[in-house]
Amino acid sequence: MASRRTFVKSLAAGTVLGGLGLWRQPAWAELGATQPAMLSGTDFDLVIGQTPVNFTGTPRSAITINGSLPGPLLRWREGDTVTLRVNNRLSEVTSLHWHGILLPANMDGVPGMSFDGIEPDGQYTYRFTVQQHGTYWYHSHSGMQEQAGLYAPLVIDPREPEPFAYEREHVLLLSDWTDENPNRLMSTLKKQADYYNGHKRTLGDFIDDVGRDGWRATFSERLSWAQMRMTPTDIADISGLTYTYLVNGHAPDSNWTGLFQPGERLRLRLINASAMTYFDLRIPGLQLTVVAADGQYVEPVVVDELRLAPAETYDVIVQPQHAEAYTVLAQAMDRSGYACATLATRHGLRAPIPPLDPRPQLSMADMGMDHGAMATTDHSQMAGMDHSAMAGMQGHPPTETDNPLVDMQTMQPSAKLDDPGLGLRDNGRRVLRYGDLRSRFADPDGREPSRTLEIHLTGHMEKFAWSFDGVPFSAAEPIRLTYAERVRIVLVNDTMMSHPIHLHGLWSDLEDEHGNFQVRKHTIDMPSGTKRSYRVTADALGRWAYHCHLLMHMSAGMMREVRVEEGQPT
Amino acid sequence: MKPFISLLLAGAVTHTAHAAEAMDHSMHGSMPGMDMSGMDHGAMDHDMSAGSTPLPTASQSRTPIRPVTEADRLAAFPPLHSGHESHDQGLNHYLLVDRLEWQHLDAGSALAWDVDGWIGGDVDRLWLRSEGERVDGQTDKAELQTLWGHALSPWWDVMLGVRQDFKPGPAHTWAALGVQGTPLYGLETEATAYLGERRQSALRLKAEYDLLLTNRWILQPLAEANIYGKNDEAREVGSGLSNTELGLRLRYQVRPEFAPYVGLTWNKSHGNTPAEDDDAEARLVLGVRAWF
Numbered sequence: 041m042a043s044r045r046t047f048v049k050s051l052a053a054g055t056v057l058g059g060l061g062l063w064r065q066p067a068w069a070e071l072g073a074t075q076p077a078m079l080s081g082t083d084f085d086l087v088i089g090q091t092p093v094n095f096t097g098t099p100r101s102a103i104t105i106n107g108s109l110p111g112p113l114l115r116w117r118e119g120d121t122v123t124l125r126v127n128n129r130l131s132e133v134t135s136l137h138w139h140g141i142l143l144p145a146n147m148d149g150v151p152g153m154s155f156d157g158i159e160p161d162g163q164y165t166y167r168f169t170v171q172q173h174g175t176y177w178y179h180s181h182s183g184m185q186e187q188a189g190l191y192a193p194l195v196i197d198p199r200e201p202e203p204f205a206y207e208r209e210h211v212l213l214l215s216d217w218t219d220e221n222p223n224r225l226m227s228t229l230k231k232q233a234d235y236y237n238g239h240k241r242t243l244g245d246f247i248d249d250v251g252r253d254g255w256r257a258t259f260s261e262r263l264s265w266a267q268m269r270m271t272p273t274d275i276a277d278i279s280g281l282t283y284t285y286l287v288n289g290h291a292p293d294s295n296w297t298g299l300f301q302p303g304e305r306l307r308l309r310l311i312n313a314s315a316m317t318y319f320d321l322r323i324p325g326l327q328l329t330v331v332a333a334d335g336q337y338v339e340p341v342v343v344d345e346l347r348l349a350p351a352e353t354y355d356v357i358v359q360p361q362h363a364e365a366y367t368v369l370a371q372a373m374d375r376s377g378y379a380c381a382t383l384a385t386r387h388g389l390r391a392p393i394p395p396l397d398p399r400p401q402l403s404m405a406d407m408g409m410d411h412g413a414m415a416t417t418d419h420s421q422m423a424g425m426d427h428s429a430m431a432g433m434q435g436h437p438p439t440e441t442d443n444p445l446v447d448m449q450t451m452q453p454s455a456k457l458d459d460p461g462l463g464l465r466d467n468g469r470r471v472l473r474y475g476d477l478r479s480r481f482a483d484p485d486g487r488e489p490s491r492t493l494e495i496h497l498t499g500h501m502e503k504f505a506w507s508f509d510g511v512p513f514s515a516a517e518p519i520r521l522t523y524a525e526r527v528r529i530v531l532v533n534d535t536m537m538s539h540p541i542h543l544h545g546l547w548s549d550l551e552d553e554h555g556n557f558q559v560r561k562h563t564i565d566m567p568s569g570t571k572r573s574y575r576v577t578a579d580a581l582g583r584w585a586y587h588c589h590l591l592m593h594m595s596a597g598m599m600r601e602v603r604v605e606e607g608q609p610t
Numbered sequence: 611m612k613p614f615i616s617l618l619l620a621g622a623v624t625h626t627a628h629a630a631e632a633m634d635h636s637m638h639g640s641m642p643g644m645d646m647s648g649m650d651h652g653a654m655d656h657d658m659s660a661g662s663t664p665l666p667t668a669s670q671s672r673t674p675i676r677p678v679t680e681a682d683r684l685a686a687f688p689p690l691h692s693g694h695e696s697h698d699q700g701l702n703h704y705l706l707v708d709r710l711e712w713q714h715l716d717a718g719s720a721l722a723w724d725v726d727g728w729i730g731g732d733v734d735r736l737w738l739r740s741e742g743e744r745v746d747g748q749t750d751k752a753e754l755q756t757l758w759g760h761a762l763s764p765w766w767d768v769m770l771g772v773r774q775d776f777k778p779g780p781a782h783t784w785a786a787l788g789v790q791g792t793p794l795y796g797l798e799t800e801a802t803a804y805l806g807e808r809r810q811s812a813l814r815l816k817a818e819y820d821l822l823l824t825n826r827w828i829l830q831p832l833a834e835a836n837i838y839g840k841n842d843e844a845r846e847v848g849s850g851l852s853n854t855e856l857g858l859r860l861r862y863q864v865r866p867e868f869a870p871y872v873g874l875t876w877n878k879s880h881g882n883t884p885a886e887d888d889d890a891e892a893r894l895v896l897g898v899r900a901w902f
Contacts, residue, residue, distance in 0.1 A: 232704075485671040
């Protein structure tokens with residue numbers, strides 16, 4: 041055990057090298073590193089600055105922590121009080137947010153809510169007591185810095201022994217890198233939201249579909265989409281056309297390798313630190329035993345593949361035995377590219393990289409739009425409808441009505457907890473579903489929620505405008521919770537995209553279809569056409585960010601402040 | 611793998627037993643010891659899924675929620691100098707050179723342009739539209755419209771502003787009121803009414819569609835019609851349907867922002883409008899489409 045706790049005093053060196061502009065991979069992510077190195081203890085000095093990088097053959101500048109991308113793995117211990125002095129060497133305000141960590145609001149690192157941010161040449165000291173354990177990550181909450189490289193893994197060792205055993209562990213942090221200026225990505229999407237969709241349907245697809253489904257069905261299907269002004273190939277707003285997908289800061293051809301001895305049990309700490317990318321991860325030849333989600337223990341479930349929404353983390357245990365090398369393949373959800381790494385008995389080995397799966401396409405059913413024609417605003421078409429079919433119709437907040445920035449409303453959403461997800465159904469592999477995640481601990485609160493807040497995820501694809509209930513962040517009032525109350529949040533996805541929804545400072549306790557506590561998470565994935573509910577205990581006072589963790593969606597307005605205030609004494 | 615799973619399950623049993631009594635421990639996956647090898651597997655017939663076995667509903671949180679202290683209050687609401695930044699009210703802009711083309715005429719050649727651009731937010735935008743034609747080095751037609759566009763619905767904007775004609779004839783100013791929108795995916799339409807000096811009135815209808823042959827080869831049919839309220843000889847227009855243009859352009863997107871094209875257009879004068887020499891004849895066009 042002690043060997044994987046290598047304590048590296050690399051901080052001073054990292055700072056100097058960073059200052060000199062030398063590119064340095066963190067030791068734990070290095071090709072040759074068999075023993076991951078990290079910064080551990082209770083006292084940390086972190087420096088945020090610019091560092092030259094080269095992932096694609098073109099030199100670029102990244103925003104880094106201590107000169108590395110990803111930043112250093114921080115290893116804390118549950119119960120410790122940690123102090124982190126964060127220095128800003130950028131020419132703009134920066135911040136670090138500890139994703140999924142319970143802490144006082146002024147330590148949460150969200151400029152404009154928790155603090156003022158860290159000015160250029162400034163320093164902010166974070167200090168708080170660590171109340172949890174597991175696999176997490178940390179990242180900038182300022183502008184587009186997260187897209188520019190400002191993210192890193194965070195591991196908290198538990199006080200109590202863990203309910204599973206393993207001989208070795210590796211952190212696998214997935215991310216998406218672009219050579220473009222991240223601010224430019226946003227302005228490009230505002231000009232042409234389908235810019236990065238290089239696989240829109242063509243005349244050839246139409247002819248193929250007519251051949252397969254006939255004129256009538258094909259024409260009707262095309263008309264439904266045309267009336268929605270959408271394309272079913274719109275799976276990811278930003279794709280492999282600009283992204284290079286990384287594992288621990290390594291592009292596929294530089295092959296990050298994690299070592300093992302045959303028969304060893306490996307704990308893989310999987311982190312999706314990407315700005316905009318859903319990853320579907322598998323290791324051909326190995327089964328993944330999922331033991332934790334978002335840092336929380338779950339009943340072990342054995343799968344072949346799992347989907348990581350942005351900001352989610354999973355801990356899996358694998359036991360490589362027969363082969364010398366295994367490929368860790370993380371396909372982008374739209375199949376426009378992949379990140380990959382190798383698990384091997386020694387460096388220099390590679391296993392075959394399997395071909396990417398076919399590109400998925402959305403269906404009307406995926407979006408909860410089984411009656412495609414009703415997607416249009418022309419309600420006259422509903423005149424002849426069977427009223428019994430209307431019973432399950434989803435209601436919508438009045439702020440969505442006549443709202444030019446709400447381009448669709450789902451009609452029959454459902455929890456879809458047993459759905460492996462778009463592009464993962466019937467692929468011959470056992471895929472983790474949200475319904476498989478069962479907490480190892482009972483509902484830590486136990487009260488019935490005293491009230492329900494229904495919030496709709498809304499947007500306009502073509503304008504790349506995103507919001508909750510049709511109201512963007514800057515025009516919205518905070519969602520107010522009373523300290524100590526227990527509420528139920530019901531999310532309804534009124535868009536065609538998936539959204540990972542993250543509430544800072546408070547847990548999101550996902551409920552099953554019957555309203556029972558199922559699993560504790562910090563980020564709840566909301567695929568299109570879903571309606572999911574979770575419980576929140578407002579046990580932390582303050583102003584908390586609540587947003588879609590697709591960076592560009594958050595920036596475009598899909599965000600709220602959740603304000604937990606003390607109730608009036610009665 | 612089997613002993614490993616057993617270990618996990620054993621953990622669950624131990625855990626479930628502890629869950630109700632001490633939340634702190636349950637959150638840490640409490641386990642008295644790692645060595646479970648001696649455990650009786652028969653003891654594991656319980657419901658292992660703690661999460662799906664609701665405990666009796668509590669009236670107070672099982673995990674104690676501690677009372678708020680003054681220090682908590684200070685930490686929770688620090689004084690701040692500004693709010694959280696958001697791009698949702700930001701200014702964006704787009705300039706589309708939809709057509710910049712050389713046209714082959716029977717009598718020489720023409721250079722024609724059609725430019726559309728906007729600056730603004732998601733709902734309200736300032737639009738610029740310009741189109742015109744130069745024949746043999748002389749500007750034959752040129753106009754500029756400045757419009758305020760307001761989104762009425764997800765797919766329809768109302769447009770209000772002015773149009774200035776520089777050519778043909780003397781300069782002419784119009785007030786403009788119209789709509790533009792997307793009735794179907796890929797189909798862009800405009801209908802604008804104009805009220806000009808000397809009580810002239812006009813209506814312009816425009817539609818274009820992008821047909822994807824592939825994701826790079828795109829066929830764009832286009833139709834435009836101009837209708838006038840009365841004859842205006844200086845500008846060579848007659849009342850009623852005055853002129854129409856049909857176009858078919860095939861472009862190749864080198865990048866989404868830049869696409870050279872080749873196409874054919876048919877311009878035709880109707881009714882009271884004097885016919886030009888090359889009326890109703892197909893013109894070969896070569897041009898580029900670009901946006902910024």
